[in-house]
Amino acid sequence: MNEQLLQKIGKLKEQRKAVILAHNYQPGEIQDLADFTGDSLGLSIKASQTDAQVIVFCGVRFMAETAAILCPGKTVLLPDKFAGCPLADMITAQELRQLKQKNPGALVVCYVNSSAEVKAESDYCCTSANAVELVNSLPADRTIIFVPDQHLGRFVAERTGRDMVLWPGYCPTHVLITEDDIKTAKGRYPDAVVMAHPECTEPVKALADQLLSTGQMLKFAAKSPAQKFIVATEIGIIHALKKQNPQAEFIAASDRAVCPNMKKITLAKIIGSLEDMQYRVTVSEEIAKRAKKSLDRMVEILPAR
Numbered sequence: 301m302n303e304q305l306l307q308k309i310g311k312l313k314e315q316r317k318a319v320i321l322a323h324n325y326q327p328g329e330i331q332d333l334a335d336f337t338g339d340s341l342g343l344s345i346k347a348s349q350t351d352a353q354v355i356v357f358c359g360v361r362f363m364a365e366t367a368a369i370l371c372p373g374k375t376v377l378l379p380d381k382f383a384g385c386p387l388a389d390m391i392t393a394q395e396l397r398q399l400k401q402k403n404p405g406a407l408v409v410c411y412v413n414s415s416a417e418v419k420a421e422s423d424y425c426c427t428s429a430n431a432v433e434l435v436n437s438l439p440a441d442r443t444i445i446f447v448p449d450q451h452l453g454r455f456v457a458e459r460t461g462r463d464m465v466l467w468p469g470y471c472p473t474h475v476l477i478t479e480d481d482i483k484t485a486k487g488r489y490p491d492a493v494v495m496a497h498p499e500c501t502e503p504v505k506a507l508a509d510q511l512l513s514t515g516q517m518l519k520f521a522a523k524s525p526a527q528k529f530i531v532a533t534e535i536g537i538i539h540a541l542k543k544q545n546p547q548a549e550f551i552a553a554s555d556r557a558v559c560p561n562m563k564k565i566t567l568a569k570i571i572g573s574l575e576d577m578q579y580r581v582t583v584s585e586e587i588a589k590r591a592k593k594s595l596d597r598m599v600e601i602l603p604a605r
């Protein structure tokens with residue numbers, strides 16, 4: 301059955317001159333059929349370097365918006381129109397404008413998990429992998445407004461010692477991982493290395509050996525001599541970790557850490573998306589231009605390595 305669906309996807313992909321991107325949190329079978337897997341920004345950058353006319357983004361809406369901003373001229377499709385990101389939706393552009401008015405002179409840094417409108421209102425965009433470095437590079441006398449994730453924001457404030465105004469957003473999936481989950485997993489696997497995502501809560505992060513983005517987890521596990529890892533982030537990453545390191549053991553810190561939006565994408569929906577060219581994700585020219593500035597400023601400060 302899957303074989304037939306995969307063949308159909310292959311044919312449609314050729315017909316449409318499409319590239320399929322899968323985020324690290326996607327179901328394993330979607331990661332396996334994708335042309336590229338990775339984090340949201342890396343995927344959009346890779347897609348921009350291809351001559352594909354169509355991008356099927358297997359992820360959530362803000363990721364498809366980022367692809368639309370970075371790949372003008374290409375059609376960006378999200379296979380499920382309801383695949384949103386509650387964290388990105390926790391702040392609107394209007395709320396950010398009000399926050400800026402309350403904090404005149406502050407620089408705004410937005411996490412890539414944000415809407416195109418919020419990126420357009422921000423001075424800099426960052427990822428969980430480069431947020432600390434980016435904030436460290438900003439003038440020391442400026443207050444930093446950080447949106448929308450309070451847990452990533454607190455991690456950055458702690459590592460940089462900077463004065464930061466944090467928006468109280470959070471990822472509903474990452475906060476499901478508890479301190480007890482980590483203690484239980486450590487009790488069962490005392491020699492395992494604990495890798496946690498900065499979107500986790502502070503008590504969880506305090507018990508981790510490494511605080512890493514999904515891309516950094518993949519790099520770290522590939523180089524580490526350790527053979528067991530407790531993974532505190534959305535469980536989709538475990539598929540990629542196991543695939544790259546078949547000899548090692550990866551244990552989900554919590555089986556509850558499943559993002560329902562990421563799991564909305566299916567093989568059948570990818571077929572529907574390519575057949576009917578839906579659901580198109582577009583960003584107005586004006587918003588895209590301003591949002592791209594905040595992404596470009598990040599790249600200028602932190603050239604891709």
Ligand code: CIZ
Binds near residue numbers: 323339427429
């Ligand atoms: O930026 C991304 O793609 C997300 C959501 C997380 C990460 O750490 O890669």
